[in-house]
Amino acid sequence: AQSVSQHNHHVILSEAASLELGCNYSYGGTVNLFWYVQYPGQHLQLLLKYFSGDPLVKGIKGFEAEFIKSKFSFNLRKPSVQWSDTAEYFCAVTPNTGFQKLVFGTGTRLLVSP
Amino acid sequence: DGGITQSPKYLFRKEGQNVTLSCEQNLNHDAMYWYRQDPGQGLRLIYYSQIVNDFQKGDIAEGYSVSREKKESFPLTVTSAQKNPTAFYLCASSSRTSGTYEQYFGPGTRLTVT
Numbered sequence: 001a002q003s004v005s006q007h008n009h010h011v012i013l014s015e016a017a018s019l020e021l022g023c024n025y026s027y028g029g030t031v032n033l034f035w036y037v038q039y040p041g042q043h044l045q046l047l048l049k050y051f052s053g054d055p056l057v058k059g060i061k062g063f064e065a066e067f068i069k070s071k072f073s074f075n076l077r078k079p080s081v082q083w084s085d086t087a088e089y090f091c092a093v094t095p096n097t098g099f100q101k102l103v104f105g106t107g108t109r110l111l112v113s114p
Numbered sequence: 115d116g117g118i119t120q121s122p123k124y125l126f127r128k129e130g131q132n133v134t135l136s137c138e139q140n141l142n143h144d145a146m147y148w149y150r151q152d153p154g155q156g157l158r159l160i161y162y163s164q165i166v167n168d169f170q171k172g173d174i175a176e177g178y179s180v181s182r183e184k185k186e187s188f189p190l191t192v193t194s195a196q197k198n199p200t201a202f203y204l205c206a207s208s209s210r211t212s213g214t215y216e217q218y219f220g221p222g223t224r225l226t227v228t
Contacts, residue, residue, distance in 0.1 A: 009154065032215060044157075044204060044219040090156060094215055101147075101172065102217055106156040 002027045004093050006105035013081050013112050021076040021108050023065075023091035030096040033074040035065055036104075039087040047089070050074065051096065061085070083114045117141065118220035120205050125225045127199075135190045135223045137205035146188035147206040147217065150174060157204065163188055164210060192225065199227045 005024045013019060025031065035047040048059025055067040065076045074091060091105040118139045127133045139146065145164050149157040159172030163182040177196025182188055188207075192199045202224050206217040 006156075034216070036219075043221050044206075046216060046218075049216060100215070101159055101162060102215065104149075104157040106154060 002093060002095070002103045004091050004103050004105035006089075006091055006108050008108045009106070011108055011110045013110070015083055015112055015114055016080050017112075019076070019078040019081045019085070019110070021089055021091075021110070023074045023076065023105060025072050025074070025091075025093040025103075027072075027093060027095060032094050032096050033065075033067060034092040034094075034102070035059065035063070035074070035076050036090045036092060037087050038090070038107075044090070047076070081110075081112045083112050086110060086112045118205055118207055118218060120203075120220040120223050122223060123221065125223055127225070127227050129227055130194045131227075132191055132193050133199075133225065133227075135192065135203055135205075135225070137188045137190065137220060138186055139188075139205075139207045139218075139220075140186060141207055141209070141218060142185070143207035143218070144185070144210040145208045145215075146182070147208075148172075148178070148180065148188070148190045149204045149206065151202040151204055151222070160190065160203075192227075199225060201225060 003026045007022045033050040037047045038044045050057045050067045058064045088107045088109045090107045092102045094100045094102045121136045147162040148160040161180040163169035179191045204222045205220040208217045
């Protein structure tokens with residue numbers, strides 16, 4: 001069965017610090033990869049996604065993620081975080097073979113102090 | 115505005131009672147999903163439906179039931195058989211024809227059973 005691991009459960013950063021959140025998945029075939037974000041009191045929303053092509057994908061609010069197939073990883077990065085980035089971040093994966101359910105990681109709670 | 119609505123936002127029930135959570139979407143999406151979110155466990159899939167009048171069990175279907183009589187609606191019933199029903203429930207939908215399976219989420223319903 002597929003699984004997604006997010007090793008950082010809680011991350012605390014100061015504003016302007018760089019961010020990298022880890023995400024590893026277990027699936028041998030071609031995959032679609034997603035990062036979702038849940039800001040306090042708001043809907044879960046898509047941050048960025050990878051389906052094919054350039055393994056470095058850019059999302060909203062200055063976030064980017066790099067797909068490294070050999071490492072089964074899809075880490076999320078941002079060069080300089082802001083207080084407004086305080087949220088919970090979820091990595092998710094689905095096989096790229098027809099309709100398949102999305103499998104989520106356990107989430108990383110990010111707190112950015114001003 | 116297109117989107118997913120879930121009602122109510124907060125729901126309180128006594129143990130032993132069944133309760134139905136509403137989910138409506140006007141995105142013309144074929145597929146709909148129900149997730150449960152617990153702290154530190156990410157999102158776990160309860161049920162999903164790819165088309166009207168058809169649905170499949172997810173990873174944690176025991177104690178839950180669903181129906182899909184209309185494309186726009188996918189209500190979830192939390193039955194008295196669910197041993198730990200207190201949680202945050204999220205509904206989502208996606209387009210099967212887009213090929214991306216990107217899911218759009220509703221605002222969620224927080225259920226408390228005492």
